[in-house]
Amino acid sequence: MANKKKKIRIALNKNRQKRTRSNDFTRAFGDQTPAAAESVSGERVRPKGEMSRHRTIMADAAEATASDASSGPPDESSSRRAVDQAAWTAGRVLRVHGLVSVVETEDGRTFPCHVRRLLKSMAIDGRNVVAVGDRVWFRPPEKGGDEGFIERVEARQGVMTRGYRGRRHVLAANVDAVFIVSALAEPGVKISLIDRYLAAAELGGVRPVIVLNKADLVDVSLYQWVVGLYTQLGYETIVTSAADGRGIDRLRGLLRQGVTAISGQSGVGKSSLLNTIQPGLNLRVNEVSDWTSKGKHTTTTAELIRLEGGGYVVDTPGLRQFELWGVLPGELEGCFIEFRPFIPLCRFPDCSHTHEHRCAVKDAVYWGWIHSGRYESYLKLYHQKPDDGS
Numbered sequence: 001m002a003n004k005k006k007k008i009r010i011a012l013n014k015n016r017q018k019r020t021r022s023n024d025f026t027r028a029f030g031d032q033t034p035a036a037a038e039s040v041s042g043e044r045v046r047p048k049g050e051m052s053r054h055r056t057i058m059a060d061a062a063e064a065t066a067s068d069a070s071s072g073p074p075d076e077s078s079s080r081r082a083v084d085q086a087a088w089t090a091g092r093v094l095r096v097h098g099l100v101s102v103v104e105t106e107d108g109r110t111f112p113c114h115v116r117r118l119l120k121s122m123a124i125d126g127r128n129v130v131a132v133g134d135r136v137w138f139r140p141p142e143k144g145g146d147e148g149f150i151e152r153v154e155a156r157q158g159v160m161t162r163g164y165r166g167r168r169h170v171l172a173a174n175v176d177a178v179f180i181v182s183a184l185a186e187p188g189v190k191i192s193l194i195d196r197y198l199a200a201a202e203l204g205g206v207r208p209v210i211v212l213n214k215a216d217l218v219d220v221s222l223y224q225w226v227v228g229l230y231t232q233l234g235y236e237t238i239v240t241s242a243a244d245g246r247g248i249d250r251l252r253g254l255l256r257q258g259v260t261a262i263s264g265q266s267g268v269g270k271s272s273l274l275n276t277i278q279p280g281l282n283l284r285v286n287e288v289s290d291w292t293s294k295g296k297h298t299t300t301t302a303e304l305i306r307l308e309g310g311g312y313v314v315d316t317p318g319l320r321q322f323e324l325w326g327v328l329p330g331e332l333e334g335c336f337i338e339f340r341p342f343i344p345l346c347r348f349p350d351c352s353h354t355h356e357h358r359c360a361v362k363d364a365v366y367w368g369w370i371h372s373g374r375y376e377s378y379l380k381l382y383h384q385k386p387d388d389g390s
């Protein structure tokens with residue numbers, strides 16, 4: 001029988017199977033060491049794994065095994081695999097331009113690729129099947145053709161995700177760390193936006209580093225409290241200037257290993273920092289020094305870049321809107337690591353820390369143990385108030 005159909009079960013969010021939050025986060029918080037914070041930041045705050053949803057779809061028998069998007073690399077010894085996987089090549093997605101993704105192989109060659117239709121049908125919304133940083137298996141272009149086909153996307157580890165118009169938008173996949181870039185002036189630090197990115201990093205299992213740029217434009221001593229606030233929480237916080245070079249060596253050192261996403265609102269100097277870190281990179285930066293002018297959003301698509309000193313970076317465009325994605329109200333509290341020791345002390349086990357009486361988190365804010373700006377950020381996220389990142 002030609003074209004035999006077969007039922008297959010596919011996991012919809014296998015990439016979310018992180019360890020559930022452990023119960024000893026109070027101890028980790030008490031340590032106040034970056035290492036302790038790190039160990040916490042790699043965990044999920046809710047047992048997503050248990051909730052992993054499946055969906056049954058009909059597929060060609062051959063395709064069903066070949067396109068199991070969440071399994072490991074192709075197992076050529078398996079007799080069930082009828083598709084010619086020998087022709088598949090492993091690669092990493094550098095850029096996504098509409099329907100075409102540019103994939104780089106281990107030996108540095110790049111190929112424009114389309115995504116196989118079945119993979120699209122397996123994605124939740126049919127878009128964003130492939131994101132920058134994804135590890136994929138693809139069929140290189142056939143003779144005479146110039147586009148390959150992505151056959152499989154490997155499970156992701158470490159994602160920066162946002163919600164945009166009710167959809168999930170993966171900004172960068174398989175990143176180890178994220179630089180949350182903010183500018184001390186032009187446009188100025190916005191705690192609520194930093195906290196929003198921090199929460200996204202906690203949710204995505206990515207280690208955040210806070211970068212406070214344009215230090216040349218201000219008296220840094222006036223901003224020491226921001227450095228103190230985040231350092232105390234265990235987040236590495238670095239004051240930089242793409243103009244006078246301060247802090248650049250520290251950034252360079254951090255970038256040497258793994259993959260780092262560079263995020264933050266438009267005009268804070270993400271591309272400028274990368275150009276200073278690696279002269280010759282020649283990323284487009286905003287030539288208009290007046291940051292309020294129309295010349296905003298200079299970087300328009302995310303791009304994975306291999307650095308000469310080792311490591312990769314993803315330069316991302318500043319986003320007008322950055323909403324958290326896939327976070328339940330009860331999960332949000334875990335994204336604020338300094339709330340964690342107080343949560344068990346609230347009177348109601350399901351306390352939302354917004355209006356309840358005898359809320360230990362609110363008490364901690366009152367006594368100054370939790371910074372009021374951080375609590376305001378929590379409220380803003382809890383009530384899903386948009387944060388204009390433009």
Ligand SMILES: Nc1nc2c(ncn2[C@@H]2O[C@H](COP(=O)(O)OP(=O)(O)OP(=O)(O)O)[C@@H](O)[C@H]2O)c(=O)[nH]1
Nearest residue numbers: 214242267268269270271272285286297298299318
């Ligand atoms: N004085 C000063 N200006 C800076 C610094 N870093 C960046 N700038 C300026 O800020 C403007 C914006 O810089 P970009 O690097 O394009 O900012 P971006 O974050 O990449 O912005 P998008 O690509 O739109 O997201 C440019 O005019 C830069 O010259 C800095 O450390 N000090």
Ligand SMILES: [Mg+2]
Nearest residue numbers: 270271298299
């Ligand atoms: Mg840029």
Ligand SMILES: [Zn+2]
Nearest residue numbers: 346351353359
């Ligand atoms: Zn509470």
